[in-house]
Amino acid sequence: MAEVTPLGGAVAERLAAEALIVDVEGFEGPLDLLLTLARTQKVDLRQISVLALARQYLGFVEQARELRIELAADYLVMAAWLAFLKSRLLLPPDPAEEGPSGAEMAAHLAFQLERLEAMRDAGARLMARDRKGRDFFARGLPERVERVRQVRWTATLLDLMQAYAHVRTRDDFRPYAMDREDVMTLDQALERMRGLIGFAGAWTDLASYLPGDWTGAPGRRRSAMASHFAASLELVKAGRIEIRQGESFAPIEIRRRDG
């Protein structure tokens, strides 16, 4: 594919390269530059001379160096690769050498250029299409779709009966009346525990900390137990005691923590 063409039009090439250098900011990377250089060959990209292209590019880089223009690293990487490609293309293939042949590498570069150009053309064609808001238009006066929300209230006979039962039995269980008498607060329990833990050197059942007058009635005992348990957790957090429970539902035991 990549046949070696005789060196020709070297002067024109240099002139072109100079013109390009002025424009170097305008290029979208080395592949873009290569594509622009390839166009100066004025042939179909499929017939492009990759060797000549490599020379053009290297000439360009050389020119840039003479004019003290700093090229971005990827332009220099491309230059190094093209120099390598050029040597592969010029030297007879070495059968011992690994890797792709110069011709394969050249063919791929030609493919890349062709593909980039194809995408560039596709982009241009896309932008040239009839476009919404420029060539064709959507409805200018859209009508709003209204959302009508309807609420349907329901209740079942069971709801009704339960509500009535609830009203009729409300007096019996006073759901909102807090029973201060039979509730031990966390603060109360904490206060008690603080005073007592000094004596708890060995593992002791938490239940044994409950005050005597709170262990009779089940409701009172439960409240005291809950508060004492919560209070113990506070004390564990504070690093004052340790807590353990052998298994589910086993007695909860606490012990003073020294140090």
Next chain:
Amino acid sequence: MADDRQSPLFEAPPLSEQERMVEAILFATAEPVGLADLAARMPHGCDPRAALGLLARRYEGRGVQLVRVGELYAMRTAPDLGFLMSRETVETRKLSRAAIETLAIVAYHQPCTRAEIEEIRGVAVSRGTIDQLLELEWVRLGRRRQSPGRPVTFVTTEAFLDHFGLSSARDLPGLKDLRAAGLLDARQAPDASEDAAESKSDAQATMFPQDQDTSDPRDGDQT
């Protein structure tokens, strides 16, 4: 067509083409458009009024119509298709506790006054609660009570019976039935249930009533 040579530059497009133009303009503009505006947008020599006439006839009976708004023209949805422009969502919601309790009291004690409802519920009944029940047509006004102040009473309606599947208000289950159905007991005071709980375990056991191994072996097979 006859004398093209006289003003070839300004020859107006055929009327059918002008109709297309008016159609596109009316479709795309954000506001209704007047004749002058149409003429200004269209090529020289066009007759927007004639084009509008054609267009109006074309859209006769269609889903969209050409309408005149004062001196302006616009395309609008045909009036009979307005329903397509709204989306109804029906939301089913449970009646609030206040409403259902009030309803229950009216049902069991009808005819009953607002003061009686409040006495039984132990709370003031908000205006909105009664209004809602009236609006639902489950409750209506009954006769005034022959007592000082002649307060209005509330009674349930046919719609109420209908909704709850009752043939008459006397079909409402009585307190005894409620108890038999476990409704009253289930709502029983904590003190009552506590005895039962206490009898089978100590305080600690009831502290963590559902403290069991959550990894149900049956779950394993289902996944």
Next chain:
Amino acid sequence: MADDRQSPLFEAPPLSEQERMVEAILFATAEPVGLADLAARMPHGCDPRAALGLLARRYEGRGVQLVRVGELYAMRTAPDLGFLMSRETVETRKLSRAAIETLAIVAYHQPCTRAEIEEIRGVAVSRGTIDQLLELEWVRLGRRRQSPGRPVTFVTTEAFLDHFGLSSARDLPGLKDLRAAGLLDARQAPDASEDAAESKSDAQATMFPQDQDTSDPRDGDQT
């Protein structure tokens, strides 16, 4: 469509009436509408696809046209009348060359990863370029590629199709020629490792996965 007759209560309106409905719905909105959405808004038992077919034919050659946008449908003014709407024209920000190229690469190679875009362009894709396309809603994230690193892919959107007047990504200009010329192949540099080549090849396999005939109602009755 088959068993509408089973429920005479919900007998669908005649097709001509359904056509009016679809017309009204599509006229009323600037956004493309899907079949499911149409069906949801029309009475039970309607066949929006058939109605769309009728509508498309009715508007053929008119100033306003029925267009397909991916799986959606919309009414748009005929492109040859754009000159009438200079006042409606929206100035779109001019896209950079990088953005246009990136958009073309995504459109023609979708789903396509950032690395593939960079390989084709031979430069790093700046964050802003993709952001701009995402912001315009012409490009969105597709599925992750099932290859090492699971890179995200980019695909074009329905807004992209709508903007460029395409009925599907298969209608991209010159797509067939580019494919025939092998320019959409994920061809690998000859010195690249085989793994990379492997991961690329599924890019092609998944390109336009729904590349089947989705019976466009507009073509429906032409045969």
